[in-house]
Amino acid sequence: MTATAAVKPAILQIGSLLPVLENWLDERYSVSRLDDAPDAKAFLAEQGGRFVGVATSALYGVSAEQIAAMPALKVISCFGVGVDKIDLPAARARGIAVGNTPDILNDCVADTAFALLLDIARATPEADRYVRTGLWAERGQNSFHLGRRVSGGRLGIVGLGRIGKTIARRALGFDMDIRYHTRRPVADATWPHEPSLVELARWADFLVVITAGGPGTLHLINAEVLDALGPRSFLINVSRGSVVDEPALVRALVERRIAGAGLDVFANEPFVPAELLALDNVVLLPHIASATEETRRAMAQRVIDNLDRFFADGTLITRVD
Structure with a gap:
């Protein structure tokens, strides 16, 4: 038939x-x-x-x-x-x-990962609000806080499938040092494999999560990983909300134990923890990584x-x- x-x-x-x-x-x-x-x-x-x-x-x-x-x-x-x-x-x-x-959505998801990375490192959404609310006019030139440089930074990728490789290629344009974590080394990967997720987090300036969801990766990014990431580094999640221990992430952001986060996905979509809405060190998207016409x-x-x-x-x- x-x-x-x-x-x-x-x-x-x-x-x-x-x-x-x-x-x-x-x-x-x-x-x-x-x-x-x-x-x-x-x-x-x-x-x-x-x-x-x-x-x-x-x-x-x-x-x-x-x-x-x-x-x-x-x-x-x-x-x-x-x-x-x-x-x-x-x-x-x-x-x-x-x-x-x-494959079809590799490029758009990778683009969104880098949009989040740049936004949270350079605080562009916060800077936009700073101008719109009149704070720049009120406080004057050079009054907005400094951001973090992306070019030449250390990028850790959790999951090196099709999208992970596309993100890595984007990072080459920023002259970034790249390492990745998967259960086993990826045969055709040219970047160093880090067998320990905690050690990858400890090394990285930016940790991008793009692994599959499901029971096998539930809360893969937990409090231990976030503590290893530390107060100078950022988390980007464009995979599934279930991969990150959301309460642990909220605590780490509120207590400034990590520098910030860019999130396209959440544990209980479309609901986002109220604590995140009040923070200026997190960029929140409504699960739109592949959402182009x-x-x-x-x-x-x-x-x-x-x-x-x-x-x-x-x-x-x-x-x-």
Whole structure:
């Protein structure tokens, strides 16, 4: 059966998706949106047997309970790279193919990491507020505090996958000294591998976190790592909020035990700890690292292409191992 056949494959959409993606799905498939059901569990209990595919996002994922309610499910196509909210063991046990959208967003996430790094080091958001509120006019030239130099600094990268390597390449333009931490050295990496995360934090001026989420990395950045980072260094997180022990980070920022942080992700999005909102040594973004028109459209296209390919020949363009 192909997506253009007279009988369109039945797809369950979990959560809201980019409008253009929803339009493309409607054109090709018979789509039901779980959000439209007054009672999602009751809907799946009654209708789950007819769905052969799921379109979802890294934000919503697919639970084991939802997978179990769809006995004919063959493929899950995810808008985003992160699959920590998809129950992969449940999918693998059933032989369900899972696709995501890697590579497409590497550049934009790396750009955002460096935007956060520059913003927090040079205090540009704070400086903007300083001008807008009239403090510069009131206090005069050279009244704003000094920032930190980025060029020539020491950059530690936690996770050296596709995006981590792209961040490292960005850093070369700033003449930065680069080291990285992963469980094992990356075969094609030209930068030094630091087997100890604590030692990497102790060495770095800037620690950028871009590792996968999930149980294996829960609170990887803990109080010990933050203490090693120290009062002259900065944390940048563009991975998942779960990777950082958020209460420990809040304490470290409030007590100025680290110099500052640039955060695109949080533990309980879209809610941010109130303490962070009052601090001037942290830059906060609403999880927008990949949020450009070009990248989001390309991600939407990959979701469709993965589904089209699967229903054509049973394969995916980008399959999660």
